Amino acid sequence: MTTRRTLLAAAATLVALPARARDYTAGDLAIMHPWTRAAGASANGAAFMRLRNTGAQPDRLISASTPAARVVELHTMIRDGDVMRMRPVTDIAVAPGQTVELRPGGFHVMLIGLTGPMAQGGRVPLTLRFERAGEVQVELSVEAAGARSSGHH
Template identity: 55%
Template sequence: MSIPRRAAIAAALALAPALVAAQQPPPGGVAVEQPWMRAAIQGGTGGAFLTLRNTGSQPDRLVSASSPAARAVELHTTVRDGDVMRMQPVQAIEVPAGGSVTLRPGGLHVMLVGLAQAAQPGSSVPLTLTFERAGAVPVQLAVQAAGASGPAGHANQH
């Protein structure tokens, strides 16, 4: 092994602890609880729901989401327009310091648009949530029946 190659390896090993530390989430991040979605057909749109719990002392915001299982992923809310409920996009979802927000049917939610394959009950779908402070948080959405109102074991949750 030549001297320059040894020096390069030694430098890389010296940087390794800093790289590992940079990948660790900061203390007091955002925990994701009970991530689930409703079943949907291939090419269709599926709603995803979960609870975001901010364990930190600073507020955070969910600013985007992505999934390899969908053409697009959007943050939405549901609003009443007269007698009709309509979904509309939102730029971000606020998560208060030391608090939580629940994304649920009929309220705030994540839409997975243009599913690459059908989301079948009993399977899971990957989703990455991106927060302003906490950064990227990967989760697995447990797929429930098309008309489910909550995650498995919480069918009556509203």
């Protein structure tokens, strides 16, 4: 795993990405590349990341908060006929040995009512609360408004 991470870091350096999302750890959980999209004040936003459970116990993301939004919810996307709709979920489970991806079109942390603009290239603080790993502070790297990924995948 260490070798793989080193290779990823080297690849990121070569590509010279505009905004670099960081990785975080909390107990047995790795929170990788947390990111969001540029958006104006009072709009809604969404945060994405990968969650990897390297331990032997299940864990769950149970809530999140940020000063950047009035309300923060955990959402998934469900197919409703031929449209995709967002739906709140009570938690996002991360089983032992699993990696769960929060990404456009799937699970995301919904940022409702941004308290200010999120500018591309900036960083936005986000507190994640896990059932086992507890509270983790991360920073979202703000990518372009229409970005489909953090550019690290």
